[in-house]
Amino acid sequence: MSRSESERPAEGVRTRAVHGPNPPPDGAMSSPVVHSSTFGADSLHDLTARQNQGPAGSFYQRYGHPTLGACEQRLAQLDGVDGALLFSSGMAAISTVFLTLLRQGDHVIALDQCYGGTITLLNWGAEHCGWQVTMVDAREPATWPAAFRPNTRLFHVESPTNPTLRIVDLTAAAALAHERGALLSVDNTFASPIGQQAHALGVDVVEYSATKSIGGHGDLLAGVVTARADLIAKVYKTRKIFGPVPDPALAWQIERSLKTLPLRLEAMNANALELAKRLAQHPSVLQVFHPGLPAHPGHDIATRQMRFGFGQVVAFEVRGGAAAAQAVVESLKLVRHGPSLGGVDSLVSLPSHTSHIMLGPEGRAKAGIPEGLVRLSAGIEDAADLWADLEQAIAKVPSAVG
Numbered sequence: 001m002s003r004s005e006s007e008r009p010a011e012g013v014r015t016r017a018v019h020g021p022n023p024p025p026d027g028a029m030s031s032p033v034v035h036s037s038t039f040g041a042d043s044l045h046d047l048t049a050r051q052n053q054g055p056a057g058s059f060y061q062r063y064g065h066p067t068l069g070a071c072e073q074r075l076a077q078l079d080g081v082d083g084a085l086l087f088s089s090g091m092a093a094i095s096t097v098f099l100t101l102l103r104q105g106d107h108v109i110a111l112d113q114c115y116g117g118t119i120t121l122l123n124w125g126a127e128h129c130g131w132q133v134t135m136v137d138a139r140e141p142a143t144w145p146a147a148f149r150p151n152t153r154l155f156h157v158e159s160p161t162n163p164t165l166r167i168v169d170l171t172a173a174a175a176l177a178h179e180r181g182a183l184l185s186v187d188n189t190f191a192s193p194i195g196q197q198a199h200a201l202g203v204d205v206v207e208y209s210a211t212k213s214i215g216g217h218g219d220l221l222a223g224v225v226t227a228r229a230d231l232i233a234k235v236y237k238t239r240k241i242f243g244p245v246p247d248p249a250l251a252w253q254i255e256r257s258l259k260t261l262p263l264r265l266e267a268m269n270a271n272a273l274e275l276a277k278r279l280a281q282h283p284s285v286l287q288v289f290h291p292g293l294p295a296h297p298g299h300d301i302a303t304r305q306m307r308f309g310f311g312q313v314v315a316f317e318v319r320g321g322a323a324a325a326q327a328v329v330e331s332l333k334l335v336r337h338g339p340s341l342g343g344v345d346s347l348v349s350l351p352s353h354t355s356h357i358m359l360g361p362e363g364r365a366k367a368g369i370p371e372g373l374v375r376l377s378a379g380i381e382d383a384a385d386l387w388a389d390l391e392q393a394i395a396k397v398p399s400a401v402g
Contacts, residue, residue, distance in 0.1 A: 013078075013194050013262055014262045014263070016077060016078060017078060017194065017258055017259055017260075017261055017262050018259045020070070020073065020074040020077060020255075020258075021073050021074060021076075021077040022070070022073060024070075030252070030255070030256060031066075031067060031070040031071070031252060031255055032066075032067070033067050033248050033249055033252045034058075034065065034066050034067050034248055035248060035249075036061075037060065037061040037065075038060055038061075039058040039059055039060070047059070050064075051063060054233070054236055055068070055069060055072060055083075055085060055236055056069050056073075057069075061245060061247075061248075062240060062243050062245050063240060065245075065248060065251075067248035067251045067252055068086050068245070068246070068248065068251045070251075070255060071086060071251040071252070071254050071255040071258075072084045072085060072086055072251075074255055074258055075193065075214075075224055075226060075254075075258070076226055078193040078194055078258065078261075079193040079197070079198075079199060079206065079226040080197050080199055080200055081199045081206075081226045081227060081228060082227070082228045082229040082232060083226065083227060083228075083229060083232035083233075083236075084224055084225065084226040084232070085224070085225045085226075085232060085235060085236060085239055086210070086222060086223070086224060086245070086246050086251055086254070087222065087223035087224065087225065087239065087244050087245070087246065088221070088222065088223065088244040088245065088246050089209070089211070089221050089222065089223050089244070090189065090207065090208065090209025090210065090211060090212075090222075090223040091117050091118075091121070091209075091223065092223050092244035093207045093208065093209075093223030093224055093225045094117075094118055094121065094187065094207045094223070095121055095244075096225065096235055096238050096239055096242065096244065097185060097205055097207055097225055097235060098121060098122075098125060098131075098154070098156075099129075099238050099242070100234050100235050100237075100238040101153060101154050101183060101185070101205075101234075102125065102129065102131050102153055102154060103129075103153075104129060104130035104131075105130055105131075105132065105151065106131060106132065106151055106152075106153040106154070107131075107132040107133075107134065107149045107151045107152040107153065108122065108125075108131055108132070108133055108134075108152070108153065108154045108155075108156060109133075109134050109135075109136055109144070109147050109148065109152060109154070109155045109156070109182075110122055110133070110134075110135055110136075110155075110156040110157070111135065111136060111137070111138045111156070111157050111158060111161060111166075111168075112135045112136065112137050112138065112366055112367040112368075113137075113138045113158065113161035113162070113164060113166055113367045113368065113369075114156070114157075114158055114161070114162075114187070115158065115162045115187065115355060115356075116355050116356040116357065116358045116359055117355075117358075118156070118158075118187065119135075119358070119359065119363075120358050132149075132151070134147045138157070138158075138161055138166040138168060139166060139297075139368065141168075141169065141172070141173075144173075144176060145176060145180075148176075148180040148182065152180055152181070152182045153182055153183065154182055154183050154184075154185055155173065155176070155177040155182050155183070155184050155185070156184075156185040156186075156187070157170075157173055157184070157185070157186055157187070158186065158187040158188075158189075158190070159186065159188075159190075159191070159196070159305070160190045160191065160291055160298075160302070160310075160311055160313070161190075162189075162190065162313075162351075162355055162356075162375075163289075163313070163315045163351045163355060163356070163369065163373060163375040164289045164315060164367070164368055164369055164373070165190070165289045165290060165291055165296075165298075165311065165313060165314075165315060166297075166298060166368075167291050167296075167297075167298025167299075167301045167302045167305070168186075168298075168301075169301050169305075170184075170186060170196075170198055170201040170202065170203055170305060171201045171202055174201065174202030174203055174204070175202065177204075178202070183204040183205065183231075184202065184203050184204050184205075185203070185204065185205045185206075185207065186198045186203045186205075186206050186207070187206075187207050187208075187209075188203075188206045188207070188208055189207070189208050189209045189212050189213075189342070190212075190311050190312075190313060190341075190342075191305075191306055191311060192208070192212075192213045192214060192261065192265055192308075192342075193206075193208070193214070193226070193261075194261060194262055194265065194307070194308055195213075195265055195269075195306055195307060195308040195309070195311065196305055196306050196307065197307065199226070199228075201305065204227065204228070204231060205225065205226070205227040205231050205235070206225070206226045206227070207223065207224065207225050208223060208224040208225075208226075209222075209223055210222035210223055210224050210254055211223075211340060211342075212340065212341050212342030212343070213261065213264065213265060213268070213312065213341075213342030213343075214254060214257060214258065214261065214342075215253065215254055215257050215342075215343075216257050216260070216261065216264050216342060216343055216344060217257065217343055217344055218338075218340065218343040218344075218345060218347075219253070220250055220253050220254065222246050222250055222254060223244075262308070264344060264380060265308050265309070265312070266308060266309065267380040268312035268342070268344075268377075268378050268379060268380060269308060269309030269310060269311060269312055269378075270309065270383070271312070271346075271378035271379070271380070271381070271383045271386060272290065272292070272309075272310070272311060272312045272313060272314045272376075272377075272378040273290065273292040273309065273310060273314075274383045274387070275314055275376065275378060275383065275386060275387060275390065276288050276290035276292060276293055276314040276316075277293070278387055278390075279314065279316045279390070280293060280295075282391075282394060284318055284319050284394050284395075284397060284398075285316050285317070285318055285319070285394070286316075286317045286318065286319055287316065287317050287370075288314065288315070288316045289314065289315040289316065289373075290310060290311075290313075290314040290315070291306070291310045291311065292309065292310035292311075312341065312342060312377055312378050312379075313341055313375060313376065313377050313378075314376050314378065315351075315373055315374065315375045315376070316373070316374055316376070317370045317372050317373050317374070318372060318374065318394060318397055319397070320372065320397055320398075321370075321371060321372040322350075322352065322371040322372045323372075324372055324397045325350055325371075325372040325373065325374050326350065327393075327396060327397050328348075328374055328390075328393045328394055328396075328397060329348050329349070329350060329374060329393075331392070331393035331396045332348060332389055332390070332393045333389055333392075333393075334346070334381070334385060334386065334388075334389040335347065335348050335376065335386065335389050335390070336348070337349065339354040339355065340377070341375070341377030342377060343377070343379060344379050344380045345379045345381075346376065346377060346378055346379035346381055346386055347376075347377045347379070348374060348375065348376045348377070349374075349375050350373070350374065350375070351364070351369055351373055351375055352364060352369070352371050352373065355375075356369055376390075
């Protein structure tokens, strides 16, 4: 008989990623995919009991499903928190958190450097739900206290930010939010659950785009919310109302992907750091954004907060502005041009045309995002091959923009 979680010895992150909190039933090496949206019961008492189990139950897929539940338990364990919920996308996860925690007239603070989709959500909430929104600069934490009001309910940050990789001191941000009677929400996508244990740093609720490193193979779209028991129960009620629940096969894909997350993350983070160091020495590169570089303003905080390296993303600005950046991404041969990150395949994108297109030039300038910024998500390929591809692409810039 398998030992219960309480009887198992303390385990490292790789062991926990592979085995999860509970062994699969009947000796299976992976959780079964239950292709059923509806579950019957022998009595009203049993049916009601299943319904009352919430996300851990087997009642109706929008309420709770065994395949989703197995994945959610594994995610909660990896994040070191009471509960986790799966969503149909990262934006569905963040939107559900905001809809849960904010009412009409409530005030929310967020970073200028947040993902463009999150900023669009905040603007939508101000228009449709009466939220009061204040944006603050991730580069100037000394200005954050002045943004709080008596009706501030939520402070939402990212760390590292997308795409310029600013680092937020999460412990300090949590202390500030709690002192002012607000909750701290963190989009932890760039770091991942094992790359940065946000809850241990005082964060109240964490969101992920599982499309990125959690899924890790560019073949699924999903989101995750993790939180302590009282908050995850509130988020669950909102998810049940709006229904952004993924299907069982996708939940199984995510659970399978979690088993290799530590290995993938280690390889991707190492590649990104190596590329950042080389880009910083290239004469055609104006600036490099990566918290692993000692010159990065958030390097010391990232060293303290990020346990598996400094993330798989490196952003850089080449001489020649937007035209030069376009020439670089269109000259790459091994690295693919696409609007995502965190996968085993290296991807490059231009934030001014993808993740932050909705901000416009003025909004991007305010957030410190150059028009010629290139965002590179390092995959697990050989670093030498990735660098050779970058070198040849950057070398073509003078003739391309001349």
